[in-house]
Amino acid sequence: MASRQPFPPNPRPKTSIIFLAITISTSLIILSAILYFLYYLWYTLVHRSRTSPFDGASPLKQLQRFSYKELKNATNSFSSSNCIGKGGSCTVFRGILRDGKLVAVKLLDSASFQCEQEFQNELKILGGIKSCPFVVSLLGFCVEGEKRLVVYEYMPNRSLQESLFSESDSLNCGDTRLSWGRRFGIIHDVAKALAFLHNECDPAVIHGDVKPSNVLLDTEFRAKLSDFGLSRLKVESEGEIGVDMFSQDLWKSQELSGNSNAGVGGGGENESTPNVGTPVESHENDEVDFALALQASASSKSNCRVYHNVMGLAINSLNFNFSPDCGSENKGGGELKGKELSANENGGVEWSKFVPYDDELSSVDHSKELNSNAAIVGEDNGSREDAGAKQWGKDWWWKQDGSGEFCSKDYVMEWIGSQICHSTDWDEEKGAVEEKASSDHAKHLYKCEEVGENSVQEPAFESSGEGVEKEDSKRRRARGRKHRKMHEWWKEEEMDEAKKASRLLVWRRGRFKVPHLRLGKCFKFKNRKKLRNGDDHHHNADDQNMEFSFRKGWRRKNPPRSMGSEDLFSRELSSTTSMRGTLCYVAPEYNGYGYLMEKADIYSLGVLILVIISGRRPLHVLSSPMKLEKANLISWCKSLAHSGNTLELVDQRLRDEYSKEQATLCINLALACLQKMPELRPEISDIVKVLKGEMELPSLPFEFSPSPPPKLHSRSRRRLKSCAD
Numbered sequence: 001m002a003s004r005q006p007f008p009p010n011p012r013p014k015t016s017i018i019f020l021a022i023t024i025s026t027s028l029i030i031l032s033a034i035l036y037f038l039y040y041l042w043y044t045l046v047h048r049s050r051t052s053p054f055d056g057a058s059p060l061k062q063l064q065r066f067s068y069k070e071l072k073n074a075t076n077s078f079s080s081s082n083c084i085g086k087g088g089s090c091t092v093f094r095g096i097l098r099d100g101k102l103v104a105v106k107l108l109d110s111a112s113f114q115c116e117q118e119f120q121n122e123l124k125i126l127g128g129i130k131s132c133p134f135v136v137s138l139l140g141f142c143v144e145g146e147k148r149l150v151v152y153e154y155m156p157n158r159s160l161q162e163s164l165f166s167e168s169d170s171l172n173c174g175d176t177r178l179s180w181g182r183r184f185g186i187i188h189d190v191a192k193a194l195a196f197l198h199n200e201c202d203p204a205v206i207h208g209d210v211k212p213s214n215v216l217l218d219t220e221f222r223a224k225l226s227d228f229g230l231s232r233l234k235v236e237s238e239g240e241i242g243v244d245m246f247s248q249d250l251w252k253s254q255e256l257s258g259n260s261n262a263g264v265g266g267g268g269e270n271e272s273t274p275n276v277g278t279p280v281e282s283h284e285n286d287e288v289d290f291a292l293a294l295q296a297s298a299s300s301k302s303n304c305r306v307y308h309n310v311m312g313l314a315i316n317s318l319n320f321n322f323s324p325d326c327g328s329e330n331k332g333g334g335e336l337k338g339k340e341l342s343a344n345e346n347g348g349v350e351w352s353k354f355v356p357y358d359d360e361l362s363s364v365d366h367s368k369e370l371n372s373n374a375a376i377v378g379e380d381n382g383s384r385e386d387a388g389a390k391q392w393g394k395d396w397w398w399k400q401d402g403s404g405e406f407c408s409k410d411y412v413m414e415w416i417g418s419q420i421c422h423s424t425d426w427d428e429e430k431g432a433v434e435e436k437a438s439s440d441h442a443k444h445l446y447k448c449e450e451v452g453e454n455s456v457q458e459p460a461f462e463s464s465g466e467g468v469e470k471e472d473s474k475r476r477r478a479r480g481r482k483h484r485k486m487h488e489w490w491k492e493e494e495m496d497e498a499k500k501a502s503r504l505l506v507w508r509r510g511r512f513k514v515p516h517l518r519l520g521k522c523f524k525f526k527n528r529k530k531l532r533n534g535d536d537h538h539h540n541a542d543d544q545n546m547e548f549s550f551r552k553g554w555r556r557k558n559p560p561r562s563m564g565s566e567d568l569f570s571r572e573l574s575s576t577t578s579m580r581g582t583l584c585y586v587a588p589e590y591n592g593y594g595y596l597m598e599k600a601d602i603y604s605l606g607v608l609i610l611v612i613i614s615g616r617r618p619l620h621v622l623s624s625p626m627k628l629e630k631a632n633l634i635s636w637c638k639s640l641a642h643s644g645n646t647l648e649l650v651d652q653r654l655r656d657e658y659s660k661e662q663a664t665l666c667i668n669l670a671l672a673c674l675q676k677m678p679e680l681r682p683e684i685s686d687i688v689k690v691l692k693g694e695m696e697l698p699s700l701p702f703e704f705s706p707s708p709p710p711k712l713h714s715r716s717r718r719r720l721k722s723c724a725d
């Protein structure tokens with residue numbers, strides 16, 4: 001019997017074990033890879049920046065990235081005791097880092113598109129420039145989920161705004177901490193900061209929001225410029241040949257600047273109109289600051305101007321029920337009143353174009369005329385005939401109440417409310433104006449002449465009803481002739497200036513990169529969302545107008561009413577920021593569409609200098625009738641310059657402890673910076689030289705000179721000569 005061979009050992013179990021092991025380990029590897037990938041995905045999603053500001057080449061790599069926890073610990077959980085300031089969309093806390101370093105931590109309001117923009121702008125621009133002793137240092141940032149924080153060097157004396165205006169703070173209780181020397185030093189420092197940004201940075205940086213709350217003070221009260229949320233890089237775009245922006249835009253801006261300015265101030269009020277316009281009871285305080293007014297006024301003045309000459313505006317301003325061209329509808333007295341008044345208010349700019357710099361002809365004559373017109377119109381009884389209505393009206397108009405005394409506060413509040421155009425109104429006006437302007441652009445320059453005084457006056461007088469005596473109309477015609485001459489003079493002057501400027505400078509379109517415009521989709525998205533929410537303010541708005549709705553300044557800063565003596569207007573409006581600048585500080589030519597020039601910073605510097613010297617906000621009304629003339633700082637200063645008495649502007653808290661020479665220099669410098677033609681404003685390098693005493697300040701522009709413009713003289717002389725002949 002054959003013995004059974006045992007089965008040969010089966011190799012399969014071994015193979016299957018190996019196979020199993022390989023499979024398991026491969027699966028494990030794949031699984032862990034998947035898990036790792038998922039984790040990575042989750043981590044990136046959670047920690048991503050919504051629109052990442054951090055690319056490989058970004059200088060931000062050099063900035064410290066803090067964790068939220070770290071900053072929370074540093075600020076003691078963002079305790080209110082560490083709160084050192086509040087901006088339009090952020091709160092700033094003092095903090096101590098682990099290494100003992102004192103820092104300022106800016107916590108941005110969460111999840112706002114605008115905050116995101118400003119956050120990125122700040123990091124890109126401030127994080128990208130080399131360090132400068134006159135620009136606040138950015139130390140780091142934190143991005144975690146929706147949280148956005150920026151860490152700066154701590155500036156112990158906080159902002160100039162607080163030093164100048166804080167009533168409660170010991171900084172300003174009549175003490176001398178902001179002595180003349182310090183003020184002069186601050187002016188100098190800010191000028192140097194701008195010189196650094198404009199001339200030493202490549203590409204140049206336009207700050208775009210120079211104002212006291214963005215000037216921070218160190219222990220020695222030396223100033224550093226901060227807040228680059230609205231800054232722009234000056235970038236030359238490829239393939240762009242120089243476009244004479246001036247030749248293209250000058251007239252447009254002269255004619256339509258109201259529209260453009262509306263973008264800055266008047267046109268984008270949609271969201272906040274109710275807030276801003278709502279009269280706020282702050283009767284305890286006899287001060288009302290209404291920074292909004294200046295800007296809001298700019299929104300409408302030129303809309304009207306395209307169709308009217310200044311006489312028409314002046315008359316209409318008194319006849320609140322008539323406005324044939326300014327807006328397509330008659331919106332009722334209040335609104336029209338605001339618009340018409342605005343046409344005159346700002347000034348200086350519009351009024352002086354037509355009746356410039358000649359007190360004898362413009363100031364006195366107009367005030368009389370207005371008074372007489374007011375009498376005809378029958379508004380406000382005889383109060384307007386009061387001599388008190390005289391010449392501040394050239395730059396700034398005031399209504400008087402029936403008692404014959406100025407009732408500034410009520411009026412200002414009423415006026416602010418009425419000044420605000422709804423965007424749709426503004427769009428209509430803008431559309432109308434642009435249509436008109438494009439079809440008949442050149443004619444507008446001669447509008448005053450073509451229309452003539454009487455034709456413009458007529459509607460106002462017609463609407464004023466009967467009772468206009470022949471004698472009055474004769475007088476008016478005589479005045480009309482006089483003004484017509486002034487118009488001619490102005491036109492010639494303006495033409496000269498424009499030609500000169502357009503020869504001098506060729507600005508390039510598209511020269512500036514406007515970071516936030518890249519994110520237009522978000523605007524649209526937000527706009528749609530707003531519409532869904534029933535906010536139809538922007539119903540017909542185009543993209544540009546959508547932008548206006550994101551101006552954070554129109555939001556109330558919290559807490560709006562619990563400010564006690566910090567009246568609404570002082571705090572809220574004077575530090576109100578738009579997407580493109582701050583009311584009262586923003587240059588008049590800046591249309592908000594991206595052409596932010598260095599000269600816009602120079603204009604803001606001019607306002608800032610006056611604010612520092614006077615210790616007043618740019619718009620500041622006291623209820624005392626005596627002080628009303630000083631409400632508009634810029635107009636007041638121009639007026640003082642006319643009368644050769646600029647030192648009256650100097651802050652009384654300084655008593656006589658200041659250098660008259662330096663103060664005069666600074667005021668004259670400010671006036672040079674405030675010239676309406678950007679090209680005529682000095683370069684920042686020259687400003688620094690002037691402040692250092694290395695260069696003479698060029699003689700005051702004739703518009704601010706105490707003596708009448710030489711051209712006028714020569715014309716008068718010519719006229720006299722021809723008469724004599």
Ligand SMILES: Nc1ncnc2c1ncn2[C@@H]1O[C@H](COP(=O)(O)OP(=O)(O)OP(=O)(O)O)[C@@H](O)[C@H]1O
Nearest residue numbers: 085086087088092104152154155158159213227577
């Ligand atoms: N580095 C800092 N050191 C000390 N205080 C600071 C610092 N940065 C800001 N602050 C304080 O916080 C306040 C608010 O600052 P921020 O620049 O955000 O706001 P703002 O300029 O007033 O407002 P807006 O956002 O409307 O321009 C400043 O006015 C200042 O008092």
